[in-house]
Amino acid sequence: MKHGFFRFVKSVLFLLALTACIVTAARLLENKDSKIKYNAFFDEARENKLDVLFLGSSHVIDGINPVQLYGEHGITSYNMGGHGSILPATYWELVNALDYCTPKCVVIDTFMLEKDYRYVDVMTGTEDEGTRQASIDQLHLNMDAFPLTKNKAAAVRDLLQDKTNRASFLFDFIKYHSRWSGLSADDYLLLGKKGEDRTNHLFGAEAHFEVEPNIEEFPLLDPQDAMQGETIAADYLRKMISLCQEKGIQVILVQVPFSASEDYQRAGNSAQKIADEFHIPYFNLMYVKNIIDHKSDLSDRGHLNAMGQYKVTAYLGNALGGLGILADHRGDPSYREWEDAQKKWQDTILDAACNPSDLYSELMTLQFPEVSSIIFINRSSNAFYDSTLIRLIEKLSGTRGIEAVSKSHRSYCLVHDSAEGNTVETLGNVPIKDFDASFGKVNFVSPDENYNLLSVGDDLTDNLLDYTNNGNIDVQILVYDNQTHALIRHLYFDYAGMRERPDLDK
Secondary structure, rough: OOOHHHHHHHHHHOOOOOHHHHHHHHHOOOOOOHHHHHHHHHHHHOOOOOOOOOOOOHHHHHHOOOOOHHHHHHOOEEEEOOOOOOOOHHHHHHHHHHHOOOOEEEEOOOOOOOOOOOOOOOOOOOHHHHHHHHHHHHHHHHHOOOOOOHHHHHHHHOOOOOOOOHHHHHOOOOHHHHOHEEEEEHHHHOHHHHHHOOOOOOOOOOOOOOOOOOOOOOOOOOOOOOOOOHHHHHHHHHHHHHHHOOOOOEEEEOOOOOOOHHHHHHHHHHHHHHHHOOEEEEEEEOOOOOOOOOOOOOOEEEOHHHHHHHHHHHHHHHHHHHHOOOOOOOHHHHHHHHHHHHHHHHHHHHHHOOOOHHHHHHHHOOOOOOEEEEEEEOOOOOOHHHHHHHHHHHHHHHHOHHHHHHOOOOOEEEEEEEEEEEEEEEOOOOOOOEEEEOOOOEEEEEEEEOOEEEEEEEOOOOOOOOOOOOOOOOOEEEEOOOOOOOEEEEEEEHHHHHOEEHHHOO
């Protein structure tokens, strides 16, 4: 009897140890991107701190910044956008999210309303295997972080046709069991206490500090020019609206702007009919004049860059604030994590301004209110003939003065003091004299044809332009922190290739 009992205990202990090893291995091998995106969602939902959910595809991820929304209006929100999410997948993301929170408002982007399928592993049946696999991988990113529940199981059955694919979502060790060679330090950190801090500090959003200037801008169709017939995507959009209205949640439809062909425009225009059916607002931002500039506010044809995101978030923030149902949580000590996220976002902007990928991205980043700058373009630079560069400079100056200077064959200097909301630029041979900026008194003169003198402060002879090492450089930019008013970086750019020249003062 004793031997039998001990064998039984040993067997139980072995099975427990084996189970622990399998569970640990599963946690170690799983792709952590989904947890990093949604960790903060579960934290905030658990404390009932989310008043708004943003739903949709990567257009939403790159288009709406919850941290900015909080900073400007005190509205707490989460960006639930999923890469490649068709509206059936978005519907199930909403269903699963509502298991953890009940927001006051849900904002749904209508992109891909023309899609007439729901199985992400089948799609239309005409796609190649690589495209279908990418679609499955994107759904993993959107769903893996959610624990297995009745609603998650229902989502898997509804969105995937193949039983093997379904099984990989119900127990993702099936998908990730061979990931050993791809493990990184992050995988091990997320197993321990430190891993709990690995989170998305933009509450689900992403920001890209790049500018893609070669974007085709399609003429806008008449807003009444919509697609014909119904689609599966439209059915799921209606299901989302009905679900929210049953729960007393305000629903708003939106179309985040991008470079949309006629077919995409017709699909977006079709959402107005659905909004009218349910008597809810629809903000088709494709038709809002001057909200974005296609030549400077996109990181690629379909996605906004950080400045485009800033503009769209500001617009939607005003719309949400006008609802009268969302509280302003700024100053409430129980929302300290939102204040911390704001500081991290400001640091991100400062880092992007000090470490740009190229000149375009730098000029885009300098539009943020967190930084001020002085921009100098050498008289001999070919940068004066770059239309995208000129466009970005004009966004900072608020004038078309650089065009006149480019024709005069003189150097150009712009002081952009966003802390005080003032700018000044050279006009022909007229110098900048005693301009009171937040970071000091600025003077700029061109005493002779090949030499320019820029000073900040009382010493008018202290030239901040580097003529010793960079006298022939095309562009020099001085970046100032609006919190401290300190000079935090002096950047040098060669025009050729628009790449940054190494900073010799590093």
